[in-house]
Amino acid sequence: MSLRFLALGTLAVLSTVGVSSAVAPVQRNGLHALSAPGDARLHAFGTRSVQQRASADTRKLDSALADLSRHLGRVRPAHQLADLHSLSPAARFIQRAPQATPLVLVDAATRGDPQSLKAALEALGLEHSSVHANDVGGWLPVTALGAAAARAELVSIHAAMPHTRGAVALQGDYVQHSALVRTAYAGITGAGITVGVLSDSFNCYAVYAEPGSTVPVSGNEGYAPNGFTADYATDVSTGALPSGVNVLAEPYTSTPSAAGDCTAYGAPTQTPFTDEGRAMLQIVHAVAPGAALAFYTADDSEADFANGIEALAAAGAKVIADDVGYFDEPFFQDGLVADAVNTVEAGGVAYFSAAGNDSNLSYENTAPSFATAGTGSMADEYLLNFDTTGATNTTTLPVSVPAIPPGDLLAIVVEWDQPYVTGATGASPGATSSIDLCVTGATGSTVITDNDGNTESCTGPNAVGVDPVQILIVANPANAAGNTAPQTLNIMVGLAANSAGAIPPGRIIVSVEDDGLGSTIESFATGSATIQGHPGAAGAAAVGAAFYFDTPACGTTPAQLESFSSEGGAPILFDTAGARLATPIVRQKPDFVGPDGVNTTFLGFTLASDSPPYPKTGLLSTSLAACQNNTSYPNFFGTSAATPHAAGIAALALQASPAATPTQIYGSLRASALPMSSTTPNFNSGYGFIQADAAFVVPTLTLAAASIPFGSSTTLTWSTLDASSCMAAANPATNFTSPAAPATSGSLTVTPAAAGATVYTFTCTGAAGASASNSVTLLATSGTPAVAPTLALASTSVEVGKPTTITWNSANATSCTASGSWSGTLASSGSQTITPAVVGTETFTLICTNLGGPSAAVSVSLNATAALVKPPAPTLTLGKSSISADTTTSITWSSAGATSCTASGNANANQAGWEGTQAPSATFTITPDTTGSFVFSMYCSNGAGNSPTTSVTLTVTTPIDTGGGGELDEFSLLALAACVVFLRRRARA
Numbered sequence: 001m002s003l004r005f006l007a008l009g010t011l012a013v014l015s016t017v018g019v020s021s022a023v024a025p026v027q028r029n030g031l032h033a034l035s036a037p038g039d040a041r042l043h044a045f046g047t048r049s050v051q052q053r054a055s056a057d058t059r060k061l062d063s064a065l066a067d068l069s070r071h072l073g074r075v076r077p078a079h080q081l082a083d084l085h086s087l088s089p090a091a092r093f094i095q096r097a098p099q100a101t102p103l104v105l106v107d108a109a110t111r112g113d114p115q116s117l118k119a120a121l122e123a124l125g126l127e128h129s130s131v132h133a134n135d136v137g138g139w140l141p142v143t144a145l146g147a148a149a150a151r152a153e154l155v156s157i158h159a160a161m162p163h164t165r166g167a168v169a170l171q172g173d174y175v176q177h178s179a180l181v182r183t184a185y186a187g188i189t190g191a192g193i194t195v196g197v198l199s200d201s202f203n204c205y206a207v208y209a210e211p212g213s214t215v216p217v218s219g220n221e222g223y224a225p226n227g228f229t230a231d232y233a234t235d236v237s238t239g240a241l242p243s244g245v246n247v248l249a250e251p252y253t254s255t256p257s258a259a260g261d262c263t264a265y266g267a268p269t270q271t272p273f274t275d276e277g278r279a280m281l282q283i284v285h286a287v288a289p290g291a292a293l294a295f296y297t298a299d300d301s302e303a304d305f306a307n308g309i310e311a312l313a314a315a316g317a318k319v320i321a322d323d324v325g326y327f328d329e330p331f332f333q334d335g336l337v338a339d340a341v342n343t344v345e346a347g348g349v350a351y352f353s354a355a356g357n358d359s360n361l362s363y364e365n366t367a368p369s370f371a372t373a374g375t376g377s378m379a380d381e382y383l384l385n386f387d388t389t390g391a392t393n394t395t396t397l398p399v400s401v402p403a404i405p406p407g408d409l410l411a412i413v414v415e416w417d418q419p420y421v422t423g424a425t426g427a428s429p430g431a432t433s434s435i436d437l438c439v440t441g442a443t444g445s446t447v448i449t450d451n452d453g454n455t456e457s458c459t460g461p462n463a464v465g466v467d468p469v470q471i472l473i474v475a476n477p478a479n480a481a482g483n484t485a486p487q488t489l490n491i492m493v494g495l496a497a498n499s500a501g502a503i504p505p506g507r508i509i510v511s512v513e514d515d516g517l518g519s520t521i522e523s524f525a526t527g528s529a530t531i532q533g534h535p536g537a538a539g540a541a542a543v544g545a546a547f548y549f550d551t552p553a554c555g556t557t558p559a560q561l562e563s564f565s566s567e568g569g570a571p572i573l574f575d576t577a578g579a580r581l582a583t584p585i586v587r588q589k590p591d592f593v594g595p596d597g598v599n600t601t602f603l604g605f606t607l608a609s610d611s612p613p614y615p616k617t618g619l620l621s622t623s624l625a626a627c628q629n630n631t632s633y634p635n636f637f638g639t640s641a642a643t644p645h646a647a648g649i650a651a652l653a654l655q656a657s658p659a660a661t662p663t664q665i666y667g668s669l670r671a672s673a674l675p676m677s678s679t680t681p682n683f684n685s686g687y688g689f690i691q692a693d694a695a696f697v698v699p700t701l702t703l704a705a706a707s708i709p710f711g712s713s714t715t716l717t718w719s720t721l722d723a724s725s726c727m728a729a730a731n732p733a734t735n736f737t738s739p740a741a742p743a744t745s746g747s748l749t750v751t752p753a754a755a756g757a758t759v760y761t762f763t764c765t766g767a768a769g770a771s772a773s774n775s776v777t778l779l780a781t782s783g784t785p786a787v788a789p790t791l792a793l794a795s796t797s798v799e800v801g802k803p804t805t806i807t808w809n810s811a812n813a814t815s816c817t818a819s820g821s822w823s824g825t826l827a828s829s830g831s832q833t834i835t836p837a838v839v840g841t842e843t844f845t846l847i848c849t850n851l852g853g854p855s856a857a858v859s860v861s862l863n864a865t866a867a868l869v870k871p872p873a874p875t876l877t878l879g880k881s882s883i884s885a886d887t888t889t890s891i892t893w894s895s896a897g898a899t900s901c902t903a904s905g906n907a908n909a910n911q912a913g914w915e916g917t918q919a920p921s922a923t924f925t926i927t928p929d930t931t932g933s934f935v936f937s938m939y940c941s942n943g944a945g946n947s948p949t950t951s952v953t954l955t956v957t958t959p960i961d962t963g964g965g966g967e968l969d970e971f972s973l974l975a976l977a978a979c980v981v982f983l984r985r986r987a988r989a
Helices: 050-054 063-070 077-087 114-123 142-149 170-175 178-184 204-208 232-238 276-287 302-314 336-346 639-656 662-672 692-697 907-911 970-988
Strands: 043-045 103-110 127-132 135-141 154-159 162-164 194-199 246-249 292-297 317-322 324-326 350-354 362-365 370-373 381-384 397-401 409-416 434-441 456-458 469-475 487-496 508-513 540-547 572-574 580-585 592-596 700-703 707-709 714-719 725-731 746-750 756-765 771-781 790-793 797-799 804-809 815-820 824-826 829-834 840-850 858-865 875-878 882-884 889-894 900-905 916-918 921-926 932-942 950-957
Touching (some): 063 469, 103 142, 114 127, 142 154, 170 178, 170 592, 170 639, 178 639, 204 232, 246 302, 302 317, 317 639, 409 434, 434 469, 487 508, 639 662, 662 692, 692 771, 700 771, 714 771, 790 840, 790 858, 875 950, 900 907, 907 932
Parallel strands (some): 194 317, 246 292, 350 540, 540 592, 797 858
Antiparallel strands (some): 043 469, 127 135, 162 324, 362 508, 370 381, 397 487, 409 469, 434 487, 572 580, 756 771, 790 804, 875 889, 900 932, 932 950
16 A cells, blocks of 8 residues: 655644654564654544534535535645645645645535436536446535535535555566466467556656656655656566556546646645556566556546446456555445446456455444443543443543654544445435544543644544445644654544434444554454455455565465455445345455565565564575565565456466456466465465466366255366366265366266265366366265254353353254354254353354255354443532532432442431432432531442442531621611611712
8 A cells, every 4th residue: 555645734733732652562564664653743634523513514524524624714825735635634636727726536425316416516616527326426626515515416425535555576476386387388478368457556757757847756755765766668678567558547637548647646745646556567567478458547536446447347458456445435335346346347357456454453343332421522422332242331442553654644444334325226225323433642641633633533423324434534744753653542433313313333343444554453352354345346356465485485384474464254234225135245355365575666665674674685585586585676565566466367367268257267266275374265364375377277166056865966067277187086986987087177967876975076287287176075865854953042141251051953963064153063962152252142053964965054042241240430429519508519420330329428428318228320419507528428239249439528618607697587677778778868968
C-alpha cells in the first residue's frame, strides 16, 4: 500500500496540541522500513457536529464529508488544496486552475435511477462521472456538497478514499517455479495473453521529471524519496518492461484518458502518485515476458474502479490483477467492485486481488452488548462492551500504534450486520442501527484531536437507510517535525436511538487498517477477518504474501507468511440485493500466497536502509544467486507485490491451455500450493505458497455424485493445465477398473466393486518432470442408512466459562461427523464437555454414517450468557455536599448488575434513616436536624457476591441567624410596615 497523504497545511488548530506516550515496542514487520520514534502529533478526521447529526440532509454525508463541509470556512483562497487536505487527509482533491473551485472525489448511492442522480450531480459540477450499479462516482465541487445532500434522489454520499494494498523481480519468478515452467515448456511466455493491472498510476514519474514540473524528487513531498527515479522509458531501455503497454486511464482527469493529470495529486499537501501499477507490471513481465500488458487507474472512485475492471476486460485482458481497496467496502456483502469482478470472471477472466496488509488487526463480536450509558459526546448513547465473555464491562478497545512517519495514516473502520445500499441490485433497506465511532488518546499524556480541537473525536451516529459503516482517519501531518511517538489510542463504539428506537446489530466488526505499520490491539483482540471487500468475491483469487527469501526454494520450509498479510473468514450475510441469506457463506480467503520483497527499478525501500533486521550491506545470507537481493534496486513488499506473481502464472497457463477457465486456474494453483501450516486451507495462508510447475500438471478431479448406492455408477472427470501424462489408482484397488494410464484430461464411469469409501488418486507429470497428485473420495452405500442421531445438551443455557455436556447416539452408524461449533470425526455414540468462551448462541450439528449412507443432520443450540460477576462499586452522588440544618438534599445511587444494596454510615447518617437493604438504584431524601459530618456508605450485591463499598460525606452547618431567632408574627410585621411608611415620609420632607 502507498497512502499518498502528505503535509496538512498550516491551519493553526492542528499545530497546538502535543502528544507523547510510551508503549511496548511493536512486532517488526517487513512492509515498511522501520520508523524511529519522534514527538509529532496525531490527529483524527471524520467527525460530525451535533447540528449535522440532527439534519436529514447532512446525515446523508459520510463523516469525512460532514467534517469537511463544516470547516470549509477555514480554507484560504490562496491555499485551497493545502487547507482541504489538512481537513481531510485521506480524501482526494484536485483543482483545475489556481482560482477554480476545488473538487473532491465522491461516490453517491441512490435507490432510484442512477442516471438521474448522475444528471443531477453533473448539474452541480460533477466531473469524470462514472456509473456502476446504483453508484455514481466522480469529482464534485466542495462547495456543492450541501446541494448534493439536499437532492431527493440521493440516499448517501461518501468520500472515495482509495488505498493500494508496493528484467527485475526475478527472485519471485525463481521461488514460485515460473522460471522452471518457461524453461521446460518451449515457447510458453504468456504470448497471446493480455494481463491488465489496476493500481494508482503507471507513468507519472515521467511527468514529474519534466523540466518545470515543480514536483520535488526527494523529501516527504518528493516522488522518489528513496532516490530511485526510473520512469517507463527507463524501464523499457533496461528490459524491465516492454514497449507498448496499453494505458487506458491514468488518474485525475475530467474524463478517463491515458494521459491523466499526474500533477493534480494535491501538492504540496499530498505525496505524488507512486506508479505502483508499473511496479506490478514489472513483476508480471518477469514471470510472463511474452504477455501484452494494460493499465487502468483505480484511484477515481469506486464506480470508476468497477468500470475500469470491465474496461480492461473489454480491451482483451484475460488476466487482471489489482492492489487497491476502499475503506468503506463491505465485509458482509458483495459490493460494487466485487460485482464487477464477478462479471468479468463469468466472462472468462482470471482475477487476482491483493488480500491486504492489515494482519488480523480486528475485533469481532457476534452478540454485541450495549448496556453502559455513554457520557460526554456519547451521552445519549449506549456503549459496546468489548469483553465478549461478559466477565467485565469494558467500553474501550486499546490499540497501540507504533511510530508513524510524516504523511502516513491508519483508518478505523466499523461495520455491522445490516445490508449495504451502495452497489445493491435491489431495494436494499440499508442500516437500521445507528452506530457512533469515537477515538481518544489513552489515559496519560496521549492526546489526539480533531479539526475542532476536541480530544474525543466521533463520527456521530449514522442515519437510517445508509450503508452500515463508520470510518475515522488517524494521521500524522506531514508538515510535522518528524515521526510520532509510539502511543495508545482508545476506540469506543456507541449505539444511538433513531426513529425506530435503539436497535442493536447482531454482529459488529472493528478493523484497524494500518497497512502494515505494526499496530496491535492490546486487549480483547479476536484476530478476526481483515480481508475486506472485493478480494473476498467468489470470482476473485485473494493473494497473501511471503518474503521470497523465506520460502522453500531459498531454504525455509514451510514458507513463512508475512506478519502483515491480511486474514480471511468474514461471512457473507446478504445477497447483492441486500436480502439476508438463510445460511451465511464463508469463502476460503485468501486463496494462496505469493512472493514479495522482490526488486523493482524504483518502488520500495532498500534492505540496507532497514538494518536491522536486514544486513547493512543489503546482501542476504545465501549461496544461491537466484535468492540474493540486488542491492542496486529497492525491494517491493506487500500483497501488492505478491498478487502480480500469481497473475503472471495465469498468463503462462492460458497460453499453454487457452480453453482453461478461471475456476480451473484457481483450482490448479490451490491444489499445487505448498502448505504453510498443519491445517490447510486456512484463513491466514489459504492453500499455501504457489508453485507454477506443479500447477501446470496437478489434476483437478470432480465426481458427478460424491455418494451413490452400491451397485450403481457415477462419472469421474479430471483435467490438467498442461500435463504430458497421468497415472490413476484407487484404494481399495478392486474398486477401479479403468486403464491405469488415462489421458491428461477426460472422464470415465466408476462403479465400485464393494460398498464403502473409495479414494481415487491421479498423478500427472509435465514436460519438466514435475509431477503432482490429487484425490477424490466416493462413498458407495449399501443397506439402510444410519438413523438420525439423538443429540442432547445437559443444559441449553449456561454462563460463559461454565461447562455442560453434549451427548449423542446413532444405533446403526459406524461413525459420525461434527460440524458447526464443533468439528471432527466422532464415534457413533458418546459425550463431550462443552464450555462456551463468549456470549452468544452456538450450534452443534451431527451427521452419522454407515455403509448405507449418511443420516439426516441433527442440530442443537447452546445459549451462552454473560458470566455472573460481582457488581461494581455503586456510584453515590449527593445533590449538595454541604447544607445547613433543617434544609433538604438528596443522595442518588446505582450499581450495574446488582440485585440489592446495603446502606450504612456513621451515627448521624443512621439517625437520618440511612441504613439497611436498599434497591440497586434509587434516590434518598435527607433533611438533617443536627450539624456535623454525615458519612453515607453503601455496598451492592448479587449472586456472585458483594461489591466494594463507596462512601460520601455530607457537611451540615448551623442555620444562618436572621436576628429574631424565629419567624415574625403578624404584630411584628405590622410594626415593621409602619416604620417603613414613616421613614419614606421623612425622606420626602
